[in-house]
Amino acid sequence: MTGSLIKLEGISKTFQRDSNAIMALSPTDLSIERGDFVAFVGPSGCGKSTILNMVAGLLRPSEGRLFYGGAPVDDLNLHVGYMTQKDTLLPWRTVTDNIGSPLELACRKTPKTERMDKIRQMIDLVGLGGFEKHYPGELSGGMRRRVALARMLIYNPDTLLMDEPFGALDAQLKLVMHDEIQRIVGIGQKTVLFVTHDLGEAIALADRVVVFSSRPGRIKVIRSVDLPRPRDVFRIRFAPRFTELHEELWDQLKDEVKKGVDT
Amino acid sequence: MTLATRDSEDRIILAAALARTDLRPATRMQWLRELFARPAGRLAGQIAIVALLLAIWQFGSGRFLPHVWVSSPSAIFARLISWFVDGSIWIHLAATLSAAASGYVIGSVAGIASGLALGLSPRLERILSPFVTALYSLPKVALAPFFVIFLGIGVESKIALVAVTVYFLLLYNTLDGLHDLERSWASAYRIMGARQQEIIRHVLLPGVMPWIFSGLRIAVRYAFTAAVLGELIAGNEGIGFLIENSAGNYNSAGIFAGVFVLVICSVTATQIIARAEKAVLHWRT
Numbered sequence: 330m331t332g333s334l335i336k337l338e339g340i341s342k343t344f345q346r347d348s349n350a351i352m353a354l355s356p357t358d359l360s361i362e363r364g365d366f367v368a369f370v371g372p373s374g375c376g377k378s379t380i381l382n383m384v385a386g387l388l389r390p391s392e393g394r395l396f397y398g399g400a401p402v403d404d405l406n407l408h409v410g411y412m413t414q415k416d417t418l419l420p421w422r423t424v425t426d427n428i429g430s431p432l433e434l435a436c437r438k439t440p441k442t443e444r445m446d447k448i449r450q451m452i453d454l455v456g457l458g459g460f461e462k463h464y465p466g467e468l469s470g471g472m473r474r475r476v477a478l479a480r481m482l483i484y485n486p487d488t489l490l491m492d493e494p495f496g497a498l499d500a501q502l503k504l505v506m507h508d509e510i511q512r513i514v515g516i517g518q519k520t521v522l523f524v525t526h527d528l529g530e531a532i533a534l535a536d537r538v539v540v541f542s543s544r545p546g547r548i549k550v551i552r553s554v555d556l557p558r559p560r561d562v563f564r565i566r567f568a569p570r571f572t573e574l575h576e577e578l579w580d581q582l583k584d585e586v587k588k589g590v591d592t
Numbered sequence: 593m594t595l596a597t598r599d600s601e602d603r604i605i606l607a608a609a610l611a612r613t614d615l616r617p618a619t620r621m622q623w624l625r626e627l628f629a630r631p632a633g634r635l636a637g638q639i640a641i642v643a644l645l646l647a648i649w650q651f652g653s654g655r656f657l658p659h660v661w662v663s664s665p666s667a668i669f670a671r672l673i674s675w676f677v678d679g680s681i682w683i684h685l686a687a688t689l690s691a692a693a694s695g696y697v698i699g700s701v702a703g704i705a706s707g708l709a710l711g712l713s714p715r716l717e718r719i720l721s722p723f724v725t726a727l728y729s730l731p732k733v734a735l736a737p738f739f740v741i742f743l744g745i746g747v748e749s750k751i752a753l754v755a756v757t758v759y760f761l762l763l764y765n766t767l768d769g770l771h772d773l774e775r776s777w778a779s780a781y782r783i784m785g786a787r788q789q790e791i792i793r794h795v796l797l798p799g800v801m802p803w804i805f806s807g808l809r810i811a812v813r814y815a816f817t818a819a820v821l822g823e824l825i826a827g828n829e830g831i832g833f834l835i836e837n838s839a840g841n842y843n844s845a846g847i848f849a850g851v852f853v854l855v856i857c858s859v860t861a862t863q864i865i866a867r868a869e870k871a872v873l874h875w876r877t
Contacts, residue, residue: 385783407785417780421798421875430794436785464875484784 333360333396334488334520335384340393341545342379352545353379356393359539359548363487366514366521368531370578371541371549372586377524379546381490384522385409397488407436409488410481414496418465418476425461428452428479437484451479454513471502478513488520496526507533507562528582532574533562540581543588550581663844671849681853687830689857691747692819695754696811703759704804707766711800712792717767728764732757733821740826750822750830757818758811762804769803770796802876805869812865816858831857 339356354376361367369377382388383395386406395402418427429448432439439447452458455475465473474495481489495503507530514521525531531538532554540549556570565571627633646665649657653664675681710717710724735756739749777795786794823832831850838846 387783405782405785411780411783413780415776415780417777419777419795419799421801421873430781431784433794434784434786434790436787464877466875466877 332362334363334365334398335359335361335522336396337380338394338396340380340383340390340395342376342383342388343391355545355547357546357548359551361520361522363520364518366523366534366536368523368525368535368538369541370525370528370531370538370582371546372543372588373526374544374546375541375585376544376546377541378492381411381492381522381524384488385411385490408486409490410484410486411490412477412481412492412494414493416465416473416477416497418473418480420465423462423464424452424457424468424476427465427476428483431480431484447483451483454482455479455509470498471506474498474506475509478510482513486519488522489514490522492524493526494523495530503527503530504562510534511559511562528575528578529566532556532571532578533560533565538574538578540578541585543585549585550578552578660842661844663848667845668848668852671845672852675849684829684831684834685853685857687747687827688816688819688823688832688854691750691822691830692754692815692857692861694747695751695819696758696815698751699755699758699815700762700808700811702755703762703807704766706759707763707770708800710763711767711770712796724763728760732760732818736822736825739822745826745828750819750827753822754815754818757814761811761814762807765803765807765810766800769800772803773799802873805865805873809862809865809869812862813858816854816861820854 337357337359339358340354341352341356342354343350343352345351353374357376357380359380369380371377379388383390384397384402384406386402386404389403397406397408419430422430425448428451429444431437432444432447452461455478457472457475457479460468460472465476468476477494495506498506511534521535523531523534528538535554538552538554540552541547542549552574554574556565556568556574628637649662650665653659653662653667710720732753736749736753739752743749743752773796777799778791781791781795819830820832820835823830824836827833831854835847835850838844838850
């Protein structure tokens, strides 16, 4: 054990497109402790999502080494839950069946009664009581996000990889989900890597904000967010400390965003 | 909370609807608008349109439309009645329906099976896709003479033409569906730790059903078209033959009567598939 739960040692990623090699992520070092909530912000294509995919074991780094819990990640990492902006609930299965689907797989096979118990707990946790038999098509956008969250949490992964999970929600609903995520994830119990374009969202939720430069991505600055917990996500934007952090990080981010648009 | 939101959304929509009706000026056509707002009123309107067109056709035939080309609704109706009374229609109807249905079943089963095989085995798809694309782009009608030489002018050549036409429709619908599922849901399942076998069973097979059904629904039309085309080209029975035969005798009433029978068959068959689709894919809203 190296101490850190997730350890990136000089990892980079180069994609081959036609005959061009495109470097998405230049060699990067980062250590993430157990229970950390780390937000990644940066322009599109800066390799934020690539890091998440590598931690999940979906992609191999082109160079460098990546450790999870002290062991190198060289296969699908079953200790993580992954949630993207895309809605990946199966439309032909009910809320109950969607939430329970990870427990039907061979790698997490759970007997039916135990599965139903866990599903009930999850439905209570995310506040979807009364919608057990509904299909995703019958739910609002926010409710579908709750189902996706419950499906990810039901197998109790240590680490949550969230790639703009609330990107498609309107501003108010986003705040509601921020409140929920604080409560549900139980800050300090789960390790979270949270990719977002929304700097306010990053500061409101995270213990640390990592700002990436434009492609090829590299870490520009890592900032600890010293806002006390628990945070009132609905009012935190009016706290003077929030404004200071927001200004400071925005100054780092804005040049990169401009560059990202130019190329 | 979410329930409350939904409720208030409903109320807003209702309020907007009310406001719109209030804003609309009362005109002399108001009663007509209200009539068509109801399903029964719409049906009455549709019947009225058909009746009007038939009346113009009937009145105009022989006056400002040459009867020899356009026939007339009464002549067409008389022709239909005579076909059913003397029973001659049944041979032709049976020939067309059996060719269309057999070809449809053979083509669908083979098309779905091939689509699944290619979609579930990327290696196979990479090898075969240029051939499949080439055959797909070929107008299947061009094969009709070949089938006649090869299988004769009986029902077999028509079945073959229908089957080939339906085959490619189902193959491509199934394949497109599997690709689409692969991009969205399958990868989500893979991240959860699903093995390929589990992805096929939990995601790909149930998920591709909407694509298969839309292929089956569209294929009904193509099946009838192909069967009739086969009969027009060569044959001695079937609705297509009946139409061709009537045309040869300058009997336009026979042509229209044949077309009418075909439309009824095609619409009925499509409705049956659409009903089945609705029952199987009940989760779609």
